Amino acid sequence: MIKRWLRRLTQTQMILIGFCMVEVIGTLLLMLPISTRAGVVTPPVNALFTAVSSSCVTGLVIADTYQYWSTFGQCVILFLIQIGGLGFMTIGVFFAIVLRKKIGLWVRGTLQESVNFMQTGGVVRLAKKIIIGTAIFEGTGAVILALRFSQTMEPGQAVYYGIFHSISAFCNAGFDLMGKDGAYVSLTGYSGDWVVNMVIMLLIIIGGIGFFIWSDLAENGLHIRRWKLHTKITILMTLILIFGGAALLYVFEYNNTLVGRPLDEQILCSLFGSVTARTAGFNTVDTAALTDSSKLLTIILMFIGGSPGSTAGGIKTTTAVVLFASAAAGLFQKKECSMFGRRVGEDAVKKACTVLCINLMLCVTAVLIIVTASSIDVTDVMFEVASAMGTVGMSAGITRDLGTVSRLVLIFLMFCGRVGSFTFALSLKGHKVEPPVKLPEEQVMIG
Numbered sequence: 001m002i003k004r005w006l007r008r009l010t011q012t013q014m015i016l017i018g019f020c021m022v023e024v025i026g027t028l029l030l031m032l033p034i035s036t037r038a039g040v041v042t043p044p045v046n047a048l049f050t051a052v053s054s055s056c057v058t059g060l061v062i063a064d065t066y067q068y069w070s071t072f073g074q075c076v077i078l079f080l081i082q083i084g085g086l087g088f089m090t091i092g093v094f095f096a097i098v099l100r101k102k103i104g105l106w107v108r109g110t111l112q113e114s115v116n117f118m119q120t121g122g123v124v125r126l127a128k129k130i131i132i133g134t135a136i137f138e139g140t141g142a143v144i145l146a147l148r149f150s151q152t153m154e155p156g157q158a159v160y161y162g163i164f165h166s167i168s169a170f171c172n173a174g175f176d177l178m179g180k181d182g183a184y185v186s187l188t189g190y191s192g193d194w195v196v197n198m199v200i201m202l203l204i205i206i207g208g209i210g211f212f213i214w215s216d217l218a219e220n221g222l223h224i225r226r227w228k229l230h231t232k233i234t235i236l237m238t239l240i241l242i243f244g245g246a247a248l249l250y251v252f253e254y255n256n257t258l259v260g261r262p263l264d265e266q267i268l269c270s271l272f273g274s275v276t277a278r279t280a281g282f283n284t285v286d287t288a289a290l291t292d293s294s295k296l297l298t299i300i301l302m303f304i305g306g307s308p309g310s311t312a313g314g315i316k317t318t319t320a321v322v323l324f325a326s327a328a329a330g331l332f333q334k335k336e337c338s339m340f341g342r343r344v345g346e347d348a349v350k351k352a353c354t355v356l357c358i359n360l361m362l363c364v365t366a367v368l369i370i371v372t373a374s375s376i377d378v379t380d381v382m383f384e385v386a387s388a389m390g391t392v393g394m395s396a397g398i399t400r401d402l403g404t405v406s407r408l409v410l411i412f413l414m415f416c417g418r419v420g421s422f423t424f425a426l427s428l429k430g431h432k433v434e435p436p437v438k439l440p441e442e443q444v445m446i447g
Contacts, residue, residue, distance in 0.1 A: 015419060016419055019055065019056075019084075019415070019418065019419055022055050022080065022083055022084070023048070023051045023052050023055050023080075023415075024051075026050075026051030026054060026055055026076060026079075026080045027044070027047045027048045027051040028047075029076045030042055030047040030050055030051055030069075030073060030076055030077075031044065031047045034070065034072050034073075035069060035070055035072055035073030035076060036068060036069060036070055036073060037067070037068065037069065037070050045404055045407055045408070046062050046063070046407075048411060049062055049407050049410070049411055050062065050063075050069075050077065051080060052411045052414050052415055053393070053414055054076075054077045054080035054081050054084065054173065054175065055080040055081070055083060055084035055418070056084055056313075056391050056414040056415060056417060056418035057081055057084045057085050057171045057172050057173040057174075057279075057311055057313070057391055057418065058173070058174070058281065058313070058387070058388060058391040058392065058393045058414045058417070058418070059168075059173050059174025059175050059280075059281030059282075059391075059392065059393020059394075060281075060384070060387060060388060060393050060395055060399050060410065060414070061175070061184075061393075061395075061399065061400070062399060062400050062407070063400065064179035064183040064184055065077065065175050065176065065177060065179060066176075066177045066178065066179030066180050067179040067180075067183055074164070074177065077175060078163075078164055078167055078168070078175075081167060081168055081171050081173045081175065082167055082171065084171065084173075084418065085134075085167075085170065085171025085172070085173065085207065085311040086130060086131070086134060086171075086311070126211060126212075126215055129211070129214060129215060129218070130211050130214075133211075133214055134170065137170055137203060137206055137207070138163075138166045138167050138170050138203075139166075141162075141165075141166035141169065141170065141199050141200075141202075141203045142159075142162040142163045142166035142167075143162065144162075144195065144199050145161065145162035145165055145166055145196065145199055145200075146158045146159045146161070146162030146163070147162075148162075148193070148195045148196055148199075149161045149162055161177055164176075164177055165177070165200070166199075166203060169199075169200045169203035169204050169207070169280065169282070170203040170204070170206065170207040170311065171207055171311045172204055172207050172208050172279045172280045172281075172306065172310075172311045172312045172313075172391070173280075173281065173393065174276070174280050174281020174282050174392065174393030174394070175281075175393075176282060184395075184397070186282050186283045186284070187200070187272075187282050187283065187284050188283065188284055188285065188286065190284065191261070191265060191268070191269055191272075191284035191285065192261070192262070192264070192265040192268065194264075194268065197268050197271075197272050197284065200272075200276075200280075200282060201271070201272060201275045201276075204275055204276065204278070204279075204280040204282075205238070205242070205275060207310060207311040207312070208278060208279055208280070208305075208306030208307060208310050208311060208312035209234065209235070209238060209306070209307050209310060210234060210306070210307035210308055210309045210310040211309045211310060212228075212230060212231070212308070212309050213230075213231050213234055213235070213307065216228050216230075216231045217231070229339065229340055229342045229344075230308075230318065232339075232340050233317070233318055233321045233322075233339060233340070234307045234317055234318055236321075237317040237318070237320060237321050238307065238317055241274070241278060241301060241304065241317070242271070242274050242275055242278075243271075243274070244274075245273075245274030245277065245297065245301050246267075246270045246271040246273070246274040246275075247270070248297055249270045249273045249274055249294055249297065250266065250267070250270040252290075252291050252293040252294040252297065253269075253270070253273075253285070253290065253291065253294055254266075256289070256290070256291050256294075257269070257285040257286060257289055257290065258270070258285075268284075269284050269285050272284050273285065273294075273298070274301065276392075276394065277297075277298045277301035277302055277392065277394060278301055278302070278304070278305060278306055278312065278314070278392075279302070279305045279306050279311075279312040279313045279314055279390055279391055279392045279393075280392065280393070281387070281392050281393020281394050282393075283394060287394050287395060287396060287397070288380075288395075288396050288397040292379060295379060295383055295396070298383070298386075298394065299382060299383055299386040302314065302386045302387055302389075302390040302392045302394065303315060303359070303363075303386050303389070303390055304316070304317060304319075304320050304390075305317070305390045305391070305392075312391070313389070313390045313391030313392065313417040313418060314389075314390040314391070314392075314417070315355050315356055315359050316355075318352075319351075319352045319355050319356065321339070322337070322344055322348055322349055322352040323352050323353070323356060325337050325338070325339050325344060326344075326349045326352070326353075337349055355420075359389060362389060362413060362416060363382075363385050363386065363389050363413075366385045366388075366389075366409050366410070366412075366413055367381050367382055367385050369405070369406070369409050370384075370385065370402065370406045370409060370410075373402075373403055373405045373406050374401075374402060374403060374406060376398050376401070376402075379396075380396040380397075380398050381398070383395075383396045384396060384398055384399060384402075384410065385410070385413065388410040388413040388414045388417065389413045389414075389416070389417045390417055391414060391417040391418050
């Protein structure tokens with residue numbers, strides 16, 4: 001009965017239901033008194049908000065993670081982060097491989113949709129690489145961070161902090177346990193620490209660049225000519241956003257949050273701010289104290305986000321590049337959209353436009369609802385909405401002051417941001433098939 005019902009679901013619907021089940025379980029666990037330091041029952045909306053923020057690897061919080069949640073609650077959050085970062089389908093397929101279970105075509109197709117892979121062939125092999133690569137990167141990061149933290153913490157706490165922050169950084173979640181030094185301080189106490197900053201930034205970049213990139217680089221190394229077009233434009237856009245964003249943040253914050261810091265720390269803070277804005281959520285300077293120019297730049301970076309098939313959110317780097325290339329092709333009246341000597345298919349251009357429109361509409365609607373429901377400055381609301389939609393987790397400090405309606409809006413944005421607004425829209429369509437009929441064409445004036 002259940003199998004028959006599952007077979008009726010589309011692959012996108014299966015992905016959405018899977019995420020919902022993970023979030024429901026996480027919510028129920030976080031509501032337990034054992035999950036909080038005070039031993040109290042967490043209100044359902046607050047528990048749901050934290051569960052969704054964790055499983056959607058966002059990082060927005062309604063209470064400081066260290067000060068409010070117990071060790072059990074923190075472990076639940078970490079578990080949700082790991083599942084949300086890798087995707088429950090990837091983890092499920094890996095266990096099926098270990099148990100030597102047969103993996104059918106439908107499961108392969110769902111996995112392909114889950115990790116945004118281009119073809120069904122080789123997707124199981126990619127799942128193995130994802131799990132093994134994740135273990136290597138997170139493990140290495142945890143060891144280095146634990147060694148660094150051990151200089152100021154007890155050995156056991158240093159190991160725990162190393163593991164927690166390594167997983168949180170690689171999955172682009174942004175949750176931290178630095179509340180022991182003060183609520184909501186994040187990594188501000190390590191703003192000049194090159195070891196902590198570099199490890200966290202590298203984990204964020206590796207996790208957010210996309211699993212397909214791993215596979216391509218593993219096969220072709222640094223032979224750029226052999227790289228797939230997807231790899232080329234992803235890496236190029238990533239470098240432009242990281243270093244371009246860092247340069248602009250340095251200029252915007254030179255007379256603000258960077259005042260009084262040594263030059264190397266100023267550079268490090270600017271670079272970290274640019275990297276973390278691409279869906280990670282950590283911060284080494286006070287986010288609420290940023291200039292309006294920096295907030296606007298951060299909103300743009302958060303809206304773009306990371307790359308497809310990764311632990312990151314946003315409209316994705318490839319979407320932004322395809323949109324720019326399509327606009328350039330139209331501006332110079334080219335017949336086709338092309339990059340690096342390759343033509344981009346019309347379906348890709350159409351999907352990029354759809355993703356941009358859906359995300360913009362969701363963000364604008366959310367801003368209007370939250371501004372109407374509260375008396376908070378619209379700039380801070382835009383910042384929070386972009387953070388939720390891009391599953392970033394950076395906050396202007398207003399999330400904990402929002403009412404129930406506003407929190408539910410952010411929950412919906414975080415969910416759409418993680419599963420993908422396009423995927424969410426497709427899930428509503430179901431198995432409907434469009435008739436193979438073309439309607440009469442008529443001209444419409446544009447511009």
